[in-house]
Amino acid sequence: MKLSKFSNYPLKLKLLLVPAVATFSFVAYLIYSSLVLSGGNALLKEIRDAQFPTLYAAGENLKSFDGVVESLNAAAATGEVDYLEGAKAKSSEILNRYDSMERMDPTHTNEIEKLKSDFNTFYILAFNVAQRMMAKKNPPSQQEINELRELRNAYSLSAVSYRDAAEKEFQETIHKAIRRSDRAQGSGAIIGSVMLFVIAILTLLVNRGIVVLERVVENRNKMLLLVNSELEQEIQKLKSAEEARSHAEAASHIKDEFLANMSHELRTPMNAVIGLSHLCLQTELSDKQQDYLQKIHSSAKSLLGILNDILDVSKIEAGKMELDRIAFELDEVLGNLSTILWAKSHEKNLELLLETAPDVPSVLVGDPLRLGQVLINLAGNAVKFTAKGEVVVSIDLEKEEGDQVVLRFAVKDTGIGMSQSEIDKLFRPFTQADTSITRKFGGTGLGLTISKRLIEMMGGKIWVESTPGSGSKFIFTANFLKAKGRENAPRTEFAGFDGMRVLAVDDSENSLSILKNYLESFSFDVSVASNGRSALSTVRKANKDGKPFSLAILDWKMPEMDGLELARELHAMTEAENKPKILLIAGYGQNGTPALRNNKVVDGVLEKPFNQNKLFDAISRISGPDQSATGKFRITGAQFNPLLVSQVRGAHLLLVEDNEINQQVAQELLEGFGIKVAVAENGEEAIARLNEEQFDGVLMDMQMPVMDGISATREIRKNPKFATLPIIALTANVYVSEQNAFLAAGMNDHIGKPLDPDRLVATLAKWLRPARKAETVQPPPVAAISAPEALPDLPGVKVATSVRRIGGNVALYYSLLDKFRVNQLSTADQIRAALAAGDAKTAERLAHTLKGIAGTLGAESLQQQAELLENNIKNGSLGDIESLLAQANQQIRNLIASIDLAIEARTS
Structure with missing residues (x-):
């Protein structure tokens, strides 16, 4: 009936009805899609503008709260004010975030206000307790500690609860958007099907248009799902990236703090130990004093070397370590x-x-x-x-x-x-x-x-x-x-003592095994015993058999019968026609070891731990031919590794340095190693000297007038003839970034100022391959064994450390002092004049030179003042320059006054 009525409609009406129905349906679908998209956009906007920032801020506040607690604990434990400042900064961050969260999340204002209040209550009490513990006055009572712990736990639970609730709301909103998208997809499919059915009934003429429209609708739905999925992935990526960045920044901060603290706290005392022990070694000492000081000196140098390695951990991470x-x-x-x-x-x-x-x-x-x-x-x-x-x-x-x-x-x-x-x-x-x-x-x-x-x-x-x-x-x-040309085989036998009978006694199984192996490598006939009673029986049996022992090596500390008691028993044996020589092994540094050396029943003492060569030498002293020393090393260069000195002796070096004091220090140290030295005062002069004569290497200062060290190095490397010439930087700046700049310019290595003789000779030995034979150069002179000259009395100056750096040459140190009072008196005025003329580069160089010279002399306070002055000039921070110049000038004049008195006292 309905179809027959429709068939009676005029054709024009039917043709109009088809696009009208299609248009109406399409418009209805577009309106529905827009509403769906609008609702989805509103949800996404809510996620972007409120929920995710709130969730992120809540998580960050928990991290910052942990930082506040750690900083306050560190301040209370160490007394460092910097940790209190760190706690203040993190507390401010937490409160600022809560203010932002109140604006972003008005529905939870009461909860946020409570979190702020709980945090403030905890922080005020914790900060007060930390201050009192730092001051070591009015320490907190147990009640306060318990209250502080309860406040901390209460805030942590509330903050975690709020963060979890925010995260839950965030997830629910995401799921809501997904469900809405799913509904939109289902509804879109239904609407599309209805449209297809209606239009198919009305006419087949618009069939293709309807199919196209349905595809468009389907594609829009798919795009909406894809956008939602990509948005979720981007949110997760942002969270992961933020966490990774926070971890990386925290790790970097910890490493930087560790390196800075280690450098500051350990370098100064270690340098003092090395310098003073070296200077003491140049004086007349007893054998015991010589032994103690040599061990102190060696240990301190090893520790300083290890410290330098630890501070170079960044080099290892960057792959720069060589x-x-x-x-x-x-x-x-x-x-x-x-x-x-x-x-x-x-x-x-x-x-x-x-x-x-x-x-x-x-x-x-x-x-x-x-x-x-x-x-x-x-x-x-x-x-x-x-x-x-x-x-x-x-x-x-x-x-x-x-x-x-x-x-x-x-x-x-x-x-x-x-x-x-x-x-x-x-x-x-x-x-x-x-x-x-x-x-x-x-x-x-x-x-x-x-x-x-x-x-x-x-x-x-x-x-x-x-x-x-x-x-x-x-x-x-x-x-x-x-090593080529060096004897590598250990000494394994005594001339004329092959098969010598030796008894080794030690209660330690491992120690006895090592001792036996060493002795057998010397071609000795070795017997062992694990205690004193067994040793006495072995000696008696050997005497009875007519094969007495020529040497007995006894451990001192043994149960029941110690080594000294066993030695007395062996010495008192009337049946022994030829009593064995006694070598007593004592623990390294044991109390009473010096007295053992003078005991009449003991022929020698060897300290643990020992190696094969030390055992050989000890046996040689009591059983072999007389090999007593003719005298102890008293020469200035005795501290340097002779292998390294022999490698660099005979080299011809070009020293590029504009400061007269630094020139003198470096030149005398180098000539002390048997190195021939030529001096250039700037980069241009250095290039000219290289073109005139042949050198085995260049020591290049960084900051010089006319042409600095980096510019000079770049020019030198442009010449293929100097492609492999070793160029080593001399600089007081040892930051990693500056070291990288040296290397990028073409330098091979760097040596820090003030110069350390051991570091200098080690670095030179690493790079130099002298073209001349060492015999053509006179070896360094040997210092006399006479009493050393007294050190000058300069208040606040580390004289001993500085004298050690220049090889223990006190006369040279006095010469440097004399040059300082002549050349540096007007330094502050020169810097002031350079700044007035707009020549910041010259002013920076003058401050840098003052810093290096002060470091060479051991005037650390002046060195630090000059460094501060240099950094301010370099960074353009000229507001406090006049004050810094006045302070530096006063320190220079005070030091010169002390130098005048010291030189006058020396002359008189």
Whole structure:
């Protein structure tokens, strides 16, 4: 009926009805789609403008609150005001975020206000308690501590609850948008189907148009779903990126603080120890004093070297670390190791044993400082985590091919041991095997990470074998070269003493085994005993058999009968026609060791830990031909490694330096190493000298008039003839960024000012290959053994450290003082005039020169003032320049007044 009525409609009406129905349906669908999109956009806007920022701010406030608590705890523990300032800053951040959250989230204003109030209540009390603990006055009562803990917990629970609620609302809003999108998709499909059905009934003429329209609608729905999915992914990416950035910034901040604090706190006292011990070594000393001071000096130098390595951790991370390739004696590395670890091992009553296989080359080519750093770290950890027993450091030859050798090092202890899960965490930065271990024993968590990287740079690998409660064994390999032209085979026999009968007595199984192996390598006939009674029986039996012992090596500290008592028994044996010589082995630094040397029943004393060569020398002194020393080293250069000095002697260097004092210091130190030195006062003069004569290397100052060091280096490198010429920077600026600038300009290395003689000779030996024979250059003069000249009395100046830096030459130091009072009197006026003329570069250079000279003389206060002045000029911060200049000028005049008195006292 209805169809018949429709068929009676005029054709025009029917043709109009089709597009009218289609248009109406399409308009209705567009209106519906717009409403859906509008609702989706409103939800997305709500997520973007309110919910996500609120959730993010709530999470950040929880992190900042942890920072406030940590800063206040650190302030209370250390007394550092900087931590209080850090707590204030983070507290301000938290309150500002809550203000923002109130604007973004008006529906939860009451909750946010309560969070602000709870935080303020906790912070005011915590800040007050931290201040009182820093001042060490009116310490908090237990009630206050409990109240503080309750306030902290209450705020933390409320903040976490608010954050979780915000996160829940955020997720519900996301799900709501998705559900709306799903409904839109379903409705769109239904509407499209209805439209298709109606239009199909009306006419087939618009069929294609309807199909196209349906496809458009379907595509719009798909696009909406895709937009929603991409939005969710972007939100997750933003959250992950923000967390990663926060972690990276925190790690970088911790590292920077660690490096800065380590540098500031340790360098100054270490330099004082090195300088004063070196100066004492130049005086007349007793044997005991000489021994003590030599060990102090060696230990301090090793510690300073390790400190420098730790401060270079950023180099390792950036792949900028390079290993030295110099000749060194393995025994020296082990000697430094034992010197550094003896005190702690003796304090814990531990045996520290060193064992080197006889086939290990004694002289190698590699980096002794890095090798020593690894061994000190591993052995130091072994001592730290061992309560009783022993620590054994052993070295074996694993592989040898031509000049290449692979050594296998092992550090074994009888300590607490580790599980496999703890071992898996060992080599991660800033972590140790277990947090409980970290709390009990301390440590930065950097040592093993640095050691692993250094071992890998030496072509080796490191691994651990350990069982909880049964000790640990750290094993690593490293590649070295054998030193050409050097004797590598250890001394293995005594002329005329082949087969000498020796008795070794020690209650430690490992120590006795090492001692026996060393003695057998000397071609001795060796018998062993583990206690005094057994040793006496062995000696009596040997005497009865007509094969008496010529030498007895006894451990001092043994149960029941100690080594000294056993020595007396052997000395009193009436049946022994030829009593054995007695060599007593005493723990390193044990009380009473000096008295043993004068005991009549003991022929010699050898301190633990010892290596093969030390044992050989000790036996030689009591059983071999007379090899007593003819005198102790008293020369100024005795502190320098003779191998390094021999490598650079005969070199011809160009020193580029504009300051007269710095010229004199560097020139006399270099000539003391047997190096011929030519001087240029700026970069242009240096280039001219290089074109006139041949040099083995260049020492280049950075800040000079006419042409600075970096510009001069770039010009030099443009000439292919100087492509491989070693150029080493001389600079008081040792920041990593500035070092990178030196390297980028074409320099090979840098040496910091004030010059350190050991660092200077080590760096030169690394790069110089003298073209001339060393015999053509006179060796450095030997200082007389007469009493040294008294040091000048300069209040506030580290004279001893500075004299050490210039090789202990007091006369040279007086000469530098004289030049300073002549050349630096008007420095402040010169800087002021340069700034008035708009020449900031010259003013900065003058301040930099003053800083370097003050550092050379040991005037640290003036050095710091000059550095502050230099930085202000460099950064254009000229507001306080006049005040800084006045302070610097006053310090210069005070120092010159002290110099006048010191020189006058010296003259009189």
